[in-house]
Amino acid sequence: MTDEMRTSTRDLGELQDRVCTWLRGRIAGPVTVSELSRPSGNGMSSETLFFTANSQRCVARMAPAAEAVPVFPAYDLRAQFEIMRLARERAGIPAPRALWFEPDPEPLGTPFFVMEREDGEVPPDVMPYTMGGWLAEAAPGDRRRLQEATVAIVAALHDAPFAEPDLDVLGGRGLRAHVDAQRAYYAWAHADRPIPLLERAFDWLEAHWPADPGPDVLSWGDARIGNVMYRDFTPVAVLDWEMAAVGPRELDLGWMIFLHRFFQDIAVVFELPGLPGFMRREDVCRTYRELTGYEPRDMDFYETYAALRHGIIMARVWQRRIHFGEQPRPDDPDDLVMHRAALEELITG
Known part of the structure; x- marks a missing residue:
């Protein structure tokens, strides 16, 4: 439990360029993507990215690449996106606001969704x-x-x-x-x-x-x-x-x-x-x-x-x-x- 576990094999610089290109089809006007990074600490299954799109602070969840030896056999990101949206709207659960779902693997190499990023503290897994x-x-x-x-x-x-x-x-x-x-x-x-x-x-x-x-x-x-x-x-x-x-x-x-x-x-x-x-x-x-x-x-x-x-x-x-x-x-x-x-x-x- 003392070492950070590998969750991705993707290059961050390339991902930032590809996220920016993808967002140009979804945001009117100029698009700037900055501060793209991976979180440390919790999370060992899907891949998570933090970034800022213009002034919008975002989190992307991506299915892991096959060479990363995924934890689960399948990643139904559409289901996650829809359930998160329903939990927020129907149950009043403070799930992050769901922004976009992209089923096409072409833009980033795998399907993904983007949600709004919140600020706060999470009880860590490592160290517990x-x-x-x-x-x-x-x-x-x-x-x-x-x-x-x-x-x-x-x-x-x-x-x-x-x-x-x-x-x-x-x-x-x-x-x-x-x-x-x-x-x-x-x-x-x-x-x-x-x-x-x-x-x-x-x-x-x-x-x-x-x-x-x-x-x-x-x-x-x-x-x-x-x-x-x-x-x-x-x-x-x-x-x-x-x-x-x-x-x-x-x-x-x-x-x-x-x-x-x-x-x-x-x-x-x-x-x-x-x-x-x-x-x-x-x-x-x-x-x-x-x-x-x-x-x-x-x-x-x-x-x-x-x-x-x-x-x-x-x-x-x-x-x-x-x-x-x-x-x-x-x-x-x-x-x-x-x-x-x-x-x-x-x-x-």
């Missing part, structure tokens, strides 16, 4: 926010305010009055479709070297399947504080919609709770206190219940499922690092799962 920094050093009341405001984002999204056609862009519905899609993703990501721990986790899910998975809602998919930008501990931008889906409410709640546990465990490994009182299951679920009137259920299942999903993703990320010579391949494939001990604990009770 549990190991220091503005959130770890905040007053307990401010951290609680941030936690409750973040749960409120998920509550508002789940309760938003989306029409059925709005969500057609996301495909399948329900928990079974979601888990089947994760199995397919696992097979794509790790077919060359299966990971026994993840396969045991899939078996655990089948043996502990919820009797009633509950109603389907729009699920953010990557619901965690590392995908939110804050000012004064208040969310101002909700980011990263590429894992959005339609499924039970608990998908987002389990992910939010487990992802904090993941970063908390890293702090503990380094003998740091971390934030043990932050994003606890009972607190997250209580706030959600107070906001929505819905009682989250089967949370053991959904937290274990979150750990499995995160394990598939992170094992793929580590394979990318191995491909680029950034770390050696472990002898035991289960060691590709960074949170191996946590997942083993969850599936053994």
